[in-house]
Amino acid sequence: MSKKADIILSSNAVFTGVNSRPEPASIAIIGNKIAAIGSKEEISSYIGNDTQMHDYQDQLIMPGFHDFHLHxxxxxxxxxxxxxxxxxxxxxxxxxxxxxxxxxxxxxxxxxxxxxxxxxxxxxxxxxxxxxxxxxxxxxxxxxxxxxxxxxxxxxxxxxxxxxxxxxxxxxxxxxxxxxxxxxxxxxxxxxxxxxxxYDFSKEKKLQMLKKFFSLTAEYGVTSVNDMYAPTSDFLDDYGLFDTLEKSGELSTRIHLLPALSADLERAKELRDTYSSDMLQFSGLKYFIDGVITGYTAFMLDPYNDKPETRGSSSVSPDIFKELVVNADRAGFRVRVHAIGDAGVRLALDAFQEAQNVNGVRDSRHTIEHIESIHPDDIDRFGQLGVIASMQPHHLALIDNKVYSARLGKERNKLTFAINTLKKAGAKLAFGTDFPVTSINPMLEIYRAVTRVDYSGSPENVWNKDERISLSEALKAYTYGPAYGTFREHKLGTIEPGKLADIIVLDRNLFEVPPEEILETKVSLTITDGRIVFEQGACNKKVVESK
CATH class of the missing domain: 3.10.310.70 (Diaminopimelate Epimerase; Chain A, domain 1)
Known part of the structure; x- marks a missing residue:
């Protein structure tokens, strides 16, 4: 006789992430794991006196969103x-x-x-x-x-x-x-x-701010995040507060920590040993190799069109950067590099290539962040080197694309935010928001990925339309892609028996509505680690203590 489920979710539209379309199904959750998936009849044996039953009719059930890049x-x-x-x-x-x-x-x-x-x-x-x-x-x-x-x-x-x-x-x-x-x-x-x-805040103030953040992630169906080193991290970050929230049962979102890559790998090893739970774990090291195109600080192979006296620069000399990457790779760390300009992207790829040459090929899952501009010669290198493309589709609508045209010129601008080109070339995609650069709402990223509607917001204005991807591909890049990117694809990213129960319900089936409705879509239910942490209309109670 099967053990009884704590929660059973049912819908006519369940997108498991294994297939490319949703199908009718029921999901049995026991503890913090998915116990079974099947028809209502097949799952009926899991129903017990205390089982919470949720039938969502035609609403879309899917894996929780996993934001691969935020702060x-x-x-x-x-x-x-x-x-x-x-x-x-x-x-x-x-x-x-x-x-x-x-x-x-x-x-x-x-x-x-x-x-x-x-x-x-x-x-x-x-x-x-x-x-x-x-x-x-x-x-x-x-x-x-x-x-x-x-x-x-x-x-x-x-x-x-x-x-x-x-x-x-x-x-x-x-x-x-x-x-x-x-x-x-x-x-x-x-x-x-x-x-x-x-940014000199007390721990009490920081804790107050964090609780508001985690309330928001639950409301938006974000069940996992990757907390990336940022320009403000030296003054704001306090990983011990995450630990405090986890111990008190208030951590409603999984956190993957990515502090700065430096020559001091001993601290990184200490963090790797210290944070290793299912809810809070060290995930790798982050480095900034350049800046941004709008400020002429992104590192370009050729000069900026509208400021030909500069092409930006790398944050350190290429030799120093490569040495940092090779040493970190040798110590078993995965490295994620902020590289927005085409020269920055090439330098990051060169460093990963150097690491393979010196240390041998391994399943490192090194990653390049943003990739706003890329030279055609470097596109295939992602698949060849096994480098993940971490991208934020909504970024293409943050700035008027006329700015990019002015900075880069017509030819270079053809490969701005080249999401589909990289995917077709064999790069594994992983999506995020870069919050607070933009909203933490995943619907903005999904909408831009499938429509490429630009800064104007008008559906007629599409930027590089050949870079659009399908809805299924976009959802997988926001669920399975980040799970793979954090070496957790065996536990997260799809709805399958044995995986951790990170599941959300949307208020409509995205596969059956026009793209514009993606922007209006809300989350009805968020389950993280088997716990209901947000339920629409449930007296605004968003975080529930552990059972």
């Missing part, structure tokens, strides 16, 4: 800060900052995210002067939408002791005008000069 602490901070995404001018953004500050009289720093001068009428970078007019007495730091440069006021510069004589840090720029005066824009590692003051 937990910066994202948690963003949820508690002013968003400037909707600002249409520098003046409007400054006024939004003033209004936010008025509501936070106790805040010593005013922190904001997501301003985008490409979305403003004059397209010009802002200056500290506009912030000084609305908030002269409190320091302000506002991260650009891509989080690779920041806008600050004079008070922030004063508090942190930054003057016109402050030297540029390695891979960073303290921007100045033609007279040598500070503009209030800080690029890349220069942001650290402000972060160390602005």
């Amino acid at each position: 937990v602490f910066p994202g948690s901070l963003e949820l508690d800060s002013v968003s400037l995404l909707d600002a249409k001018s520098e003046e409007e953004a400054a006024e939004m900052v003033r209004q936010f500050a008025d509501k936070r009289p106790e805040a010593s720093w005013i922190i904001g995210f997501s301003w985008d001068n490409a979305n403003w009428e004059n397209k010009q970078l802002p200056t500290r002067a506009s912030l000084d007019r609305v908030l002269p007495d409190r320091p302000v730091i506002l991260s650009h939408i891509e989080c690779h440069y920041a806008w600050v006021n004079s008070k922030a510069l004063e508090v942190m002791g930054i003057t016109r004589d402050t030297p540029n840090p390695p891979f960073g720029i303290v921007d100045k005008d033609e007279n040598g005066e500070l503009t209030g824009i800080l690029y890349e590692k220069a942001m650290d000069l402000i972060f160390k003051g602005a």
Whole structure:
């Protein structure tokens, strides 16, 4: 006689991720695992007196979303800060900052995210002067939408002791005008000069922010995330707080940790040994090899079209970078490299090739993040080297593609966000959001992957339409792809007997609605590790303690 299920889910549309279309099925969950899948009749023997029965008719049941690339602490901070995404001018953004500050009289720093001068009428970078007019007495730091440069006021510069004589840090720029005066824009590692003051939070404050973050992931059906090293990580990250939440039963999302790749591999080994549970585990090492195309800091093979005096640069010399990768590979670590420019992508591939040449070929699952621009000669190398393509489809709609056309020119722009080209060439895809660069909502990523609708939002405006992929491929890239990328495809990523019970229910069958409805889709139920952590309409109770 079969053991009785704790939960049974049924629907006419179950997308297991094994096949390419949903089918009618019931799923029996015992403890934190999937016990069986079959017809209602086949699963009926699992029904007991205490079994929770959920029949979702035609709603789509699928594996939980696995965000392969985000930043937990910066994202948690963003949820508690002013968003400037909707600002249409520098003046409007400054006024939004003033209004936010008025509501936070106790805040010593005013922190904001997501301003985008490409979305403003004059397209010009802002200056500290506009912030000084609305908030002269409190320091302000506002991260650009891509989080690779920041806008600050004079008070922030004063508090942190930054003057016109402050030297540029390695891979960073303290921007100045033609007279040598500070503009209030800080690029890349220069942001650290402000972060160390602005992001000095207590553990209690961080814990409060984290709980809000995990409530949101449950609501969006995100059952696993990869927490990537970010420019702010040195000041914000605190892995011990994840451990605290896990021990108290409040960790409703699986966390895969990816701290910075450095020459100090002993610390990485300690983290690998310390965090190894099913809910919280070390997953690899992250490195930034370049910046972003909008700020001319992405490393390009040829000069930028609209700024031919530069092609960006690598964050360190290629030789040093390759040595870091080879040493980490030798020690058994998987490495994930932020590389946006085509030269950055090539350098990352070269480093992975070097690791194979020196250490031998192994199942390393090294990964390149973003890949916004790629040279045709490097496309097949992903499949040849077994390198995973970690991509964020919604990024193509964050910035007006006219900006990319201006920076890259027509020919290079044909392979911007080349998702389908890489897939067809044998690269394994894994999707994420890069939150807080964009919303943590997976529906935005799925919609962009299948439509390629650009920044305008109009369905008629499609960017590189041949790079669209099917709905099934997009869902697999957001479930199985990240599971494979974290070496957990035997436990996560599909709905199969014996796997961990990370399952969600959407309020409609995505396979039966027009693409535009993807954006309207909500999550009805989220189950992580066999626990219902979110249920739509259930008195807004999103996190349930362990049974």
